[in-house]
Amino acid sequence: MASKHTELSDVHGADIRTSSFRDDEENAFAHKVQVPAHIPLVREFEDAVKEVFFPDDPLRKFRNQTPTKKYLLGLFYVFPIFEWMSTYKLQYLKDDLIAGLTIASLAVPQDLGYAKLANLQPIDGLYGSFVPPLIYAVLGSSRHIAIGPVAVVSILLGTLLRHEVNPTNTALYFKLALTSTFFAGVFQAGLGLLRLGFIIDFLSHAAIVGFMAGAAITIGLQQLKGLLGIKNFTTKTDFISVMRSVWRNTHQWSRYSILIGLFFLAFLLITKYIGKRKKKLFWVAALAPLTSVILATAFVRVTHLEKHGVQIVGHIHKGVNPSSIHQLEFSGSLVSKAVRIGLITGLVALTEAIAIGRTFAALEDYQLDGNKEMIALGIMNIIGSCTSCFITTGSFSRSAVNYNAGVKTAISNIVMSIAVLVTLVALTPLFKYTPNCILAVIIISAVISLIDVRAAYLIWKVDKLDFLACMGAFLGVFFISVEIGLLIAVGISLAKVLLHVTRPHTAILGNIPGTNIYRNIQQYPDASRVPGILVIRIDSSIYFSNSNYIRERVVRWVNDEDDRIGNSKGVALQFVILELSPVMSIDTTGIMALEELCRTLQKRKIQLALANPGAQVMEKFHAAKFIELLGDEWFFLTVGEAVHVCSRQLNSSFEN
Incomplete structure (x- = not known):
């Protein structure tokens, strides 16, 4: 029919x-x-520009509003602190104070150790937990992210810097670190302003799991220098070089450093286990690092073990972040190096911070504007580079403590910043006799949580190509270097995308x-x-x-x-x-x-x-x-x- x-x-x-x-x-x-x-070409272009450069939510809110209302909405969008402060309740203050002081107690000992990962002075780590958190509290939209130096970015920065400048040339090394931080901030803010945040999504979840696990083990192996008391340690980060350096320098091992380190490592792991099993006792794990530093420092000071092979931090001068604008280099051979280092470390720092922010936003059922976060993090690092800070971002461990402490707003970052300020102004001389081995075990205990075996197993069950990306990133970091592992992770992720596209x-x-x-x-x-x-x-x-x-x-x-x-x-x-x-x-x-x-x-x-x-x-x-x-x-x-x-x-x- x-x-x-x-x-x-x-x-x-x-x-x-x-x-x-x-x-x-x-x-x-x-x-x-x-x-x-048919849609005219000009209209198509306008729609494309709006879609790429202008977020939908603010544009929708601006429609049919009075000029005054539009001004306030614009102010709230650029400075989120004004929006949440306008609805801040006094009962939130107790939770924010407790959370801020708790993450400060965790930040101080971690910052001293993370600065060493970047081959910088311990005081530089503390600087990173004073100014950047204040900037983020004004510009950032996450309630839970705790800002400061982090292990993965610190060791990546230190590795890349060491390839360009010998750390013994402290002045030039510090200049390159600050300039790299400046360019990292420029890239981060630029990606946010242009709404190009999708670029960081080229680092797939599987690649991040493998990269983080490899970096965690690499960071842990680097701490053998402090734990064992070795003075002449390799500058390479791969497993073979590190283990070769460990066994070739057995004559430098310090039994007192090893005993102190292992004792407090056991203490930190036990408290972490208690905090995981009973969420209400999160503060036990959070206060353990600072408690360890205080006890170990007092023990070394009383027993004078620094005279028996136990290496100590040494004198740390007092004072707030000095201006470092004059340290930034925008001419000469350092610029191209700083741009490359800033791009790599900036992207990794963004990936970590956005992942943390999205995780806690999902738990608390609120939206996180990734592009606005990038602008906040970028401006934070630009200003940080002008105040003697190396690159900072959101910290997994501190943000988890912040969340478990019942934080309500970014006030916790301000409280942490004030606590670090007090430390900088009055307490830094007390860390003179802090043994390096205690900072080493604090870092080891912190990075263990970055090894997610369950996630790797799930990736293996779900997608073998994803698992290949995961293991490629892990093995690249473990056997070659952190930056090569990162390149392998990106390369395999892109290869997977191309395979599906073609x-x-x-x-x-x-x-x-x-x-x-x-x-x-x-x-x-x-x-x-x-x-x-x-x-x-x-x-x-x-x-x-x-x-x-x-x-x-x-x-x-x-x-x-x-x-x-x-x-x-x-x-x-x-x-x-x-x-x-x-x-x-x-x-x-x-x-x-x-x-x-x-x-x-x-x-x-x-x-x-x-x-x-x-x-x-x-x-x-x-x-x-x-x-x-x-x-x-x-x-x-x-x-x-x-x-x-x-x-x-x-x-x-x-x-x-």
């Missing part, structure tokens, strides 16, 4: 005829696949019995093929990078179907229907590939039909005159309609 066709005149003047799903006798109605209305998934669809639904026959074994018709779904946009593969894959499906029909002596293949609903876009090369596919099938007396092409796809089909080539009657709204029309033509040919 002939199908009913309705001719349409779209906004371009093209006539597109579409087939009705039912016979004329069955309340026929026309389903129309239309070309969307080799997209396609599937044969079959009819679910008793319905008009068509699904993947591998996923639904009861789905039946339609005799004489092959339905293929393309699960990707069609671009120059994958168009030839898609064309060849469809031809292979056709060849396989011919072989199957030949073996079963079934109905010869006469129609190929492509389900295009997942195809969001197509380029010129993609259209040319479909044209070639159409001609190839025509030579084999097989008709090509397309089901449910999207708006952008139809617009490009129209512009390329592909609709005229294929024939407007072979465009269908659904697979069911396409199969219905093709089946009727098959029946008609049999009758004839």
Whole structure:
């Protein structure tokens, strides 16, 4: 029976005829696949700019507002502190004070150790927990992130700096560290302003898990220098070099350092275990590092073990962050080095901070604007570089303590900053006799939590390619260096993306019995093929990078179907229907590939039909005159309609 066709005149003047799903006798109605209305080029450009550079939420809030209201909304958007302070409740203060003092007690000993990871002076670590947290409290939108130096970024910074400048040249080394921090902030703020935060998503979760685990072990191995009391230690970070340095310097091992270190390492691990088992006792684990420093320092001071091989921190001068604007270098050979180091460390710092922020935002059910966070972190590091701070970001361990302490707002960062200020002004001389071994074990206990075996196992179960990225990053950091491991992580993640882009998934669809639904026959074994018709779904946009593969894959499906029909002596293949609903876009090369596919099938007396092409796809089909080539009657709204029309033509040919 002939199908009913309705001719349409779209906004371009093209006539597109579409087939009705039912016979004329069955309340026929026309389903129309239309070309969307033409959008002027200027309008398209404006929409693209808005989508890229302007967040939707603020724009929506600004609509239909008075000038005063718009000013306040703009102020709240740029400075989130004014927004949450306007609704701040006095009962929040107790929780924020407790959280701030708790993370300060954790920050002080960690900062002393993390500065050593970057081959900088211990005081530089404390500087990083004074000014940057204040800046973030004003500009940042996360309630839970605790700001300061972190282990992974510190060792990465130290490794990259050491490749360019010998740490013994302290003045030049410090200049490069500050300049690198400045450029890290510029990159971070720039990515946020341009709304290019998607760049950090190229570091997949699997790559981050592997990178963090490798970095944690590398950082832990580096602490063997302080734990064992070795003076001449390797500057390399890979496992083989570190272990070789350890065993070649057994004569430098200090038994007192080892005993002190192991005792307090056991103490820290036990308190951490208690804090994990009983969430209300989180403060036990949080106060343990500072308690360890106080007890170990007092013990060394009383026993004078510094005279028996126990290395100590030494004198730390008092005072707040000095200005370091004059230390920044914007000319000469240091600039290119600082730009490269700043880019790498800045991206890693961003990745860590955004991951932390998103994690706690999800737990507390609020939204975190990633681009606004990048601006806050970037400005924080730019100002930090002008106040003697090396690169800082959100800390996993401190943020977790902050969360468990019941923090309500970013006031906790301000409280921590004030506590560190008091330490800088009055308490730094007390750390003179702090043994290096205690700082080493504090770092070891802190980075252990970065090794997530359960996450790695889950990645292995879910996706083997993801696990390859995870292990590539881990082994790269473990056996080569931190920066090489990072490059491997990014490289494997990009390779995986390219693999999926260039080799997209396609599937044969079959009819679910008793319905008009068509699904993947591998996923639904009861789905039946339609005799004489092959339905293929393309699960990707069609671009120059994958168009030839898609064309060849469809031809292979056709060849396989011919072989199957030949073996079963079934109905010869006469129609190929492509389900295009997942195809969001197509380029010129993609259209040319479909044209070639159409001609190839025509030579084999097989008709090509397309089901449910999207708006952008139809617009490009129209512009390329592909609709005229294929024939407007072979465009269908659904697979069911396409199969219905093709089946009727098959029946008609049999009758004839």
